[in-house]
Amino acid sequence: MSTLTDEPLPRGGSDNLGLHDHTQALIEFIKATNTPMTIGIQGEWGSGKTSLMNQIVAGLQVDRKDQKFKQIWVNAWESSLMSSHEETLIKIIKDIINDLLTADEVVGSKSKLWAKLQLAGVGVKQAAKVALRDAGEIADLAQRALGIEAQSIRTLRLALQEIIDGICNASSNSYQGIIIYVDDLDRMKPGDAVSLLELLKNVFDLKKCVFVLAIDYNVVVKGLSEKFGSREDTDWEFRAFFDKLIQLPFQMPMASYDITTYVKGLFSNINMIRNEPYDEEFFENASEVISRTVGVNPRSIKRLVNSLSLINLANSIRAAEVDQRSVLFTLATVSLQIAHPRIYRFLAMNPRYLEWDLDYAAQHTQRKEEQIDSWEGDFNEAKKRKEFDESWEQCLYRLCYEDKRDRAKSEAISQVFNLLKDYVEEDDEVVMALTAGAIGDSSVTSVEASDILTLPQKGSGKWRKAEGFESWINNRVSSDFKDRFPSFPGVSTLNALKILHEVAIERFQASEEDGARSDYSLHYTGAITLKFKKKKVLSVWPSPSKQGDRLNVQVLRSPKNENKFLHIEGVERTFSLGRKPFRILNIDTRESEGTVYQSEFQNCAFYPEFDDVDWAALFTWLVDFSSDALEDSHMIRNRLEQLVSDLHSEAGSTSERALAAKADIDLLFDVNRLHVVDLNSLEIKNEGR
Numbered sequence: 001m002s003t004l005t006d007e008p009l010p011r012g013g014s015d016n017l018g019l020h021d022h023t024q025a026l027i028e029f030i031k032a033t034n035t036p037m038t039i040g041i042q043g044e045w046g047s048g049k050t051s052l053m054n055q056i057v058a059g060l061q062v063d064r065k066d067q068k069f070k071q072i073w074v075n076a077w078e079s080s081l082m083s084s085h086e087e088t089l090i091k092i093i094k095d096i097i098n099d100l101l102t103a104d105e106v107v108g109s110k111s112k113l114w115a116k117l118q119l120a121g122v123g124v125k126q127a128a129k130v131a132l133r134d135a136g137e138i139a140d141l142a143q144r145a146l147g148i149e150a151q152s153i154r155t156l157r158l159a160l161q162e163i164i165d166g167i168c169n170a171s172s173n174s175y176q177g178i179i180i181y182v183d184d185l186d187r188m189k190p191g192d193a194v195s196l197l198e199l200l201k202n203v204f205d206l207k208k209c210v211f212v213l214a215i216d217y218n219v220v221v222k223g224l225s226e227k228f229g230s231r232e233d234t235d236w237e238f239r240a241f242f243d244k245l246i247q248l249p250f251q252m253p254m255a256s257y258d259i260t261t262y263v264k265g266l267f268s269n270i271n272m273i274r275n276e277p278y279d280e281e282f283f284e285n286a287s288e289v290i291s292r293t294v295g296v297n298p299r300s301i302k303r304l305v306n307s308l309s310l311i312n313l314a315n316s317i318r319a320a321e322v323d324q325r326s327v328l329f330t331l332a333t334v335s336l337q338i339a340h341p342r343i344y345r346f347l348a349m350n351p352r353y354l355e356w357d358l359d360y361a362a363q364h365t366q367r368k369e370e371q372i373d374s375w376e377g378d379f380n381e382a383k384k385r386k387e388f389d390e391s392w393e394q395c396l397y398r399l400c401y402e403d404k405r406d407r408a409k410s411e412a413i414s415q416v417f418n419l420l421k422d423y424v425e426e427d428d429e430v431v432m433a434l435t436a437g438a439i440g441d442s443s444v445t446s447v448e449a450s451d452i453l454t455l456p457q458k459g460s461g462k463w464r465k466a467e468g469f470e471s472w473i474n475n476r477v478s479s480d481f482k483d484r485f486p487s488f489p490g491v492s493t494l495n496a497l498k499i500l501h502e503v504a505i506e507r508f509q510a511s512e513e514d515g516a517r518s519d520y521s522l523h524y525t526g527a528i529t530l531k532f533k534k535k536k537v538l539s540v541w542p543s544p545s546k547q548g549d550r551l552n553v554q555v556l557r558s559p560k561n562e563n564k565f566l567h568i569e570g571v572e573r574t575f576s577l578g579r580k581p582f583r584i585l586n587i588d589t590r591e592s593e594g595t596v597y598q599s600e601f602q603n604c605a606f607y608p609e610f611d612d613v614d615w616a617a618l619f620t621w622l623v624d625f626s627s628d629a630l631e632d633s634h635m636i637r638n639r640l641e642q643l644v645s646d647l648h649s650e651a652g653s654t655s656e657r658a659l660a661a662k663a664d665i666d667l668l669f670d671v672n673r674l675h676v677v678d679l680n681s682l683e684i685k686n687e688g689r
Contacts, residue, residue: 016265017298018258019052026052026250027059030210031068035177038201038211038245043252045186046299049214052252053181056212060179070167070175072099076196077184088192089199096180096204097160103167103175161206168208177208186216194223201245217242257296259287266305282324285423286331292412293335300338307334307445315441325424329438332420336413337442340406343413346399348443351436353417354428357391361398369401387414468512469501472524485544492608493542493549497528499615500540504530507620527554530623537626538619550605555622557602558629561675563668565602566625568618570679571611575602576671583669584662599668613679621677639668 015023026039041049060069074096080088168175182200185193197213197220204211224238242249260283267283294300311330315322337344346364347353361367369375379397382388388397393414400410424431473494489497501522504510510520510530523529527541539554555575557563566575577599606613643661667673 015051015055016258016262017048017051018256018261019048019055019253022250022253023052023055023059026056029248030056030060030179030212033210035208035210036205037209037247038213039248039250040242040246041212041214041250041252042217043214043254044216044218044297046297047252047254048298049252050183051298053183053212053214057181067174068176069179070100070103070177072096072178072180074180074182075184076182076193077187080188080192088188089196092196093199093203100160100163100167100178103173103178156203157206160204164206164208177210178206179210179212180204181212181214183214185213186219188219190219190221190223190225192223193219197245213246254296257298259291259296259301260284262298262301263287263290263305266302279324282328285328285419288419289328289332289335289416292409292416293332293339295339304331304334304338307338307442310445311441325434326437326441328423329420329434330441332416333435333438333442334445336416337445340409340413342403342406343396343399344442347435348439351439352432353396353435354392354421354432356395358395358398361395365398365402367398369398372401375401382410385411387411387418393417469522469524469528472528473497488544488549489542490549490609493551496551496606496608496613496615497540497542500528500619503616503619503623508623527552532623532627532630535630537630538623548607548609551608552603552605553622554601554603555626556629557600558625559632560629562673564673564675565671566604567674567676568604568679569676571606571613573604573606573611574671574674575604577602577669584665587658587662618679639664 030037030039041052043049057071057073060071061067074092076088076092079091079095083091164178167173168177182196185196188196193215197215200211220242221238224241263286264283267286290296290301290304294304308327308331311334312322333344333347336347350356350360378401379394382397383394387410388394396414396417397410400406400413406413420435421428421431424434504520504522505512508520508530509518510522511518512522519533521531521534523531527539529536530538537556539552541552543550543552555566557565567573643665
């Protein structure tokens with residue numbers, strides 16, 4: 001068993017993406033090109049730019065005695081770490097010049113530039129203070145950093161050209177040209193990346209010199225926005241600037257990547273199926289699923305396969321029986337989890353997707369999709385296509401339609417669901433059983449907490465629910481925490497859990513059997529979960545800590561009470577979000593952190609050993625409170641998703657709409673807005689503090 005790192009393909013490594021022909025074409029172009037020449041390897045983050053450049057380096061690297069090119073590698077992002085903008089530019093220039101001077105010791109030692117470089121320490125510190133606003137200051141930078149006496153960058157370029165000519169003409173080496181690779185430009189701040197591009201172009205636009213740049217055009221656009229304004233008005237200026245820098249643009253050919261071979265290579269590293277070989281049909285279907293969900297970005301595919309590696313390891317520890325069908329279903333489920341978390345959530349709530357219908361869609365969308373102006377025409381057209389001619393497919397279309405991104409990918413999502421259905425030769429029950437198993441497996445890689453998860457039983461090979469309260473308690477007592485916390489769970493914790501069970505059964509007549517006619521039902525998974533009309537209203541689960549057992553309690557937030565967080569006065573316990581709250585870090589760039597998932601819930605940790613609590617009264621009040629909030633709780637997540645959509649639809653601006661959306665988001669996640677509950681009377685005393 002091994003995992004996949006985020007490292008690019010090493011030089012000379014096996015190319016599984018099918019880039020060999022493109023690599024060879026670029027190598028031959030470099031060998032034959034007139035100079036100066038700048039080649040731009042363009043592609044999004046993770047598309048394989050560095051891997052391609054590594055293969056070019058390897059292809060041009062022959063025996064030491066017959067090196068035709070001196071190859072210099074610069075990692076722009078690494079050079080920028082712990083350095084100011086100006087220091088980064090100076091550092092990169094000096095590193096390139098230093099590599100040139102050491103390419104041939106005889107030529108380098110005779111160069112006047114070598115002596116100048118030795119005296120540059122003080123000049124570099126001075127130049128770090130220079131703000132590089134335009135090309136006119138580059139000459140000043142060169143003078144300060146390298147001690148060049150001339151007032152023009154032309155003098156620096158002549159000196160560099162002298163060095164390059166000397167190296168390429170010397171009998172002491174076989175070099176015919178210089179190739180400089182600049183990687184990770186698109187990991188720098190866009191403005192810094194553009195400044196570096198301008199500087200390199202002005203200084204190193206030299207005969208016998210080829211630049212190969214790994215760059216994302218969108219990063220250049222962002223860096224130029226301050227110079228030219230928004231792209232909508234000046235797109236031609238952006239393109240003109242880019243064309244001045246790049247003589248040969250090369251776009252990473254992601255559409256033609258050999259995903260099947262690539263996935264084969266990745267799977268061979270993690271031993272996904274232990275008892276039988278892979279067949280071609282499996283890999284063809286796997287690559288189809290990946291292409292229609294996470295896409296063909298190699299870095300995204302590695303992330304997906306690492307998730308599968310973790311699941312495979314868990315199955316191995318549990319001695320689970322795994323075959324190609326279950327692996328394909330798990331792969332598809334994790335792919336949806338990554339690419340379309342909303343759809344994954346709907347699938348996790350009800351894995352029997354072949355039984356989905358209008359009622360299931362309405363349960364989650366409240367038929368709001370029908371209020372969108374384009375709905376009727378789009379839906380009528382969709383029903384004419386094979387991807388949406390069945391009832392469950394039309395339900396899927398409705399679930400997708402509310403979200404613009406899911407709507408745009410709805411046909412591809414339906415094709416994935418149908419691929420799974422067609423892959424299984426047995427009846428629909430087998431399809432839905434495999435889907436349920438995949439949901440259980442994929443829960444360990446989910447970004448959101450869920451009571452859908454079930455406990456792993458050693459040797460069972462499945463995630464399954466405990467059969468009742470006593471069974472669940474026994475599972476907790478014999479849990480893996482025993483080695484580190486032998487007294488977990490303690491007597492006070494077990495007593496509180498038993499009281500919760502009694503309250504659910506006696507006060508709310510909760511059923512423990514599937515299909516029973518009761519509004520409330522108890523479910524035993526990683527937590528004890530109480531549902532009201534099939535919706536979670538309370539989850540409780542114990543966990544050990546050095547301070548003593550924690551009793552974690554989760555209930556709904558209430559729009560009726562302005563979504564404030566509960567504070568239990570008496571034990572001074574305050575509810576908060578179970579996950580890092582979503583917040584906007586930069587309104588201009590829309591940089592954010594956290595998640596909106598589970599935002600309709602609030603969590604609190606109690607300590608049964610120390611908290612003097614009437615557990616029966618507290619649990620009863622919390623269930624009543626959460627049940628009352630259930631009808632409107634979906635409004636929180638819907639509101640958040642709409643606010644986030646508003647922000648992104650106003651991307652790049654600080655309009656009143658965008659600012660209002662940010663303010664509303666901040667309000668929803670403000671943990672200082674509290675409803676204080678008196679533990680003695682269990683009534684809300686005030687409207688917050």
